[in-house]
Amino acid sequence: MKAEIDINRIIIVGGGTAGWMATCYLQRFLSRVDSKITLIESPSIETIGVGEATLPTIVRFLRNMGFDEQEFMRECKATYKLGINFHNWVRKDHNYWHPFGVCGSIIDGIDLFHFWINAGRQSNESYSDYSLQAQIAENGKAPNFKEDVSKIIENGAYAYHLDAGEFANYLKGKAVSSGVEHVFADVDEVSLNSEGAIDYLTTKEGNKYEADLYIDCTGFHGRLISEAMKVAFIDWSEYLLCNKAVALSFEKNSKMNANTNSVALEAGWSWQIPLSDRLGCGYVYSSDHKNETEALDELMDLMSDEYVLSDEPKNLTIPVGHRSQFWKGNCLSLGLAGGFLEPLESTGIHLIQYGIETFMDYFPDRKFDTSLTSAYNKKMTSAYEESRDFLMLHYYLSQREDTEFWNDCRSTKQPVSLEALLNLYDESGVIETMTTRAFPATSYFHILSGGERYPRRPLAMTNVSDLTKVNQIMLSIKERNLVLTEQSPDHKMLIDLINS
Numbered sequence: 001m002k003a004e005i006d007i008n009r010i011i012i013v014g015g016g017t018a019g020w021m022a023t024c025y026l027q028r029f030l031s032r033v034d035s036k037i038t039l040i041e042s043p044s045i046e047t048i049g050v051g052e053a054t055l056p057t058i059v060r061f062l063r064n065m066g067f068d069e070q071e072f073m074r075e076c077k078a079t080y081k082l083g084i085n086f087h088n089w090v091r092k093d094h095n096y097w098h099p100f101g102v103c104g105s106i107i108d109g110i111d112l113f114h115f116w117i118n119a120g121r122q123s124n125e126s127y128s129d130y131s132l133q134a135q136i137a138e139n140g141k142a143p144n145f146k147e148d149v150s151k152i153i154e155n156g157a158y159a160y161h162l163d164a165g166e167f168a169n170y171l172k173g174k175a176v177s178s179g180v181e182h183v184f185a186d187v188d189e190v191s192l193n194s195e196g197a198i199d200y201l202t203t204k205e206g207n208k209y210e211a212d213l214y215i216d217c218t219g220f221h222g223r224l225i226s227e228a229m230k231v232a233f234i235d236w237s238e239y240l241l242c243n244k245a246v247a248l249s250f251e252k253n254s255k256m257n258a259n260t261n262s263v264a265l266e267a268g269w270s271w272q273i274p275l276s277d278r279l280g281c282g283y284v285y286s287s288d289h290k291n292e293t294e295a296l297d298e299l300m301d302l303m304s305d306e307y308v309l310s311d312e313p314k315n316l317t318i319p320v321g322h323r324s325q326f327w328k329g330n331c332l333s334l335g336l337a338g339g340f341l342e343p344l345e346s347t348g349i350h351l352i353q354y355g356i357e358t359f360m361d362y363f364p365d366r367k368f369d370t371s372l373t374s375a376y377n378k379k380m381t382s383a384y385e386e387s388r389d390f391l392m393l394h395y396y397l398s399q400r401e402d403t404e405f406w407n408d409c410r411s412t413k414q415p416v417s418l419e420a421l422l423n424l425y426d427e428s429g430v431i432e433t434m435t436t437r438a439f440p441a442t443s444y445f446h447i448l449s450g451g452e453r454y455p456r457r458p459l460a461m462t463n464v465s466d467l468t469k470v471n472q473i474m475l476s477i478k479e480r481n482l483v484l485t486e487q488s489p490d491h492k493m494l495i496d497l498i499n500s
């Protein structure tokens with residue numbers, strides 16, 4: 001039996017990453033239904049133009065869309081991303097990894113972390129020493145061959161760095177060629193009906209657009225969800241102190257490892273993201289601790305002279321938090337219109353995707369039953385809260401006392417959810433994660449052990465395993481990773497080949 005869908009007209013407002021991802025997704029999944037999708041994009045308001053690192057969930061998005069990986073990589077100036085290398089976060093000259101994928105192997109049904117707590121930690125090795133992704137990235141290698149598919153690719157345990165503007169253009173090309181109507185106009189007025197739902201939109205030119213469902217992808221403005229539907233913004237600045245960013249671009253550099261670098265600075269942190277034609281870079285900081293000029297100076301000091309600036313610095317204000325309702329009546333908000341968390345773990349694009357996929361689970365009819373909207377809003381709120389807690393963890397674990405910023409980070413308000421997560425981990429080594437699938441327990445183990453926070457004892461179940469055998473397995477994982485890393489091609493060479 002086919003699902004009956006009576007949402008015949010959908011209007012998406014906003015032509016950034018959120019707008020075009022939603023458009024492609026809906027176009028593909030509603031292709032057998034008589035629905036018409038229109039995207040209205042302002043010719044005068046720019047997209048945010050940043051958002052260069054992704055999470056492994058994007059692999060599912062691209063595969064579900066049926067896109068060719070190498071075509072996508074060429075057009076979006078993409079490189080592979082196997083994780084993040086955190087420098088100076090715990091203390092100066094300290095370094096740790098958050099690689100993607102299973103770390104080493106699951107042994108007797110248990111994450112290797114719990115055995116590492118017993119054996120490896122004593123011998124001064126890191127949990128991430130067992131990660132193939134970390135080894136490959138650290139050695140400047142790629143997770144794939146041009147023709148052959150590696151296990152990492154097969155499992156989708158990787159992500160990409162990409163050019164945000166090119167990504168939106170790529171998606172636009174795909175959407176428009178599959179029949180989506182694309183209108184360049186400024187939505188000027190949002191008219192509501194007597195029940196408070198959106199009736200129609202009027203553009204600056206005076207054209208009227210009417211639909212059953214409206215999706216607000218207008219960025220921080222939230223032109224529909226906030227200005228028209230009056231949905232409040234829940235401010236999280238008491239939890240995460242960074243509220244400004246400066247973004248830069250540097251000319252192509254000879255180094256190109258398959259990871260993001262995150263360097264803790266005096267009042268925040270800097271990202272360095274290798275793309276096929278340039279290096280994306282920026283500083284996310286707290287305006288209570290640095291002004292724009294000081295932030296730019298500190299960032300430029302960090303970059304060595306071999307990097308040549310290719311663009312003017314872009315200063316941004318970043319409101320941290322989310323809408324109290326992501327979906328109200330016939331208006332859904334996605335991307336920055338719905339909420340924002342600083343890009344420390346590349347959650348932006350992931351949360352757009354999670355928002356669309358979850359919306360498809362609860363796809364409404366024209367009644368817009370409140371059971372759907374409340375279930376959706378509950379799930380999205382949990383996803384944002386879980387991501388917020390994960391980001392906060394990075395700051396909490398810092399032992400830096402060299403600036404006021406780092407001291408202030410440790411004394412920010414702690415959400416009950418994060419406190420509970422830490423208490424359980426300290427006592428048992430167990431991590432309970434839930435909704436988004438973005439950060440499995442393994443990710444927490446990397447951040448927690450990287451930040452030198454360990455459980456009081458290994459997981460009780462590790463006592464059941466034959467530890468001699470486990471030690472042999474752990475040794476063989478390291479040997480296997482060494483061989484696989486040696487066999488893998490050079491990352492820069494592979495990217496050049498894909499672009500040739």
Ligand SMILES: Cc1cc2nc3c(=O)[nH]c(=O)nc-3n(C[C@H](O)[C@H](O)[C@H](O)COP(=O)(O)OP(=O)(O)OC[C@H]3O[C@@H](n4cnc5c(N)ncnc54)[C@H](O)[C@@H]3O)c2cc1C
Pocket residue numbers: 013014015016017018019040041042043044045046047048049050051052053054164185186187188217218219220221223245247282316318334335336337343346347348349350
């Ligand atoms: C400093 C920084 C770094 C980031 N880094 C990452 C990262 O590494 N990884 C990641 O996943 N995410 C990152 N993000 C988040 C990411 O940039 C966004 O999630 C993503 O780009 C989605 O943006 P958007 O489409 O919601 O909004 P925007 O890009 O702002 O697009 C808004 C669109 O709405 C249109 N519009 C606005 N008003 C109207 C109107 N009245 N009528 C018609 N059209 C209108 C505009 O013209 C534009 O097309 C970062 C964000 C910041 C601020």
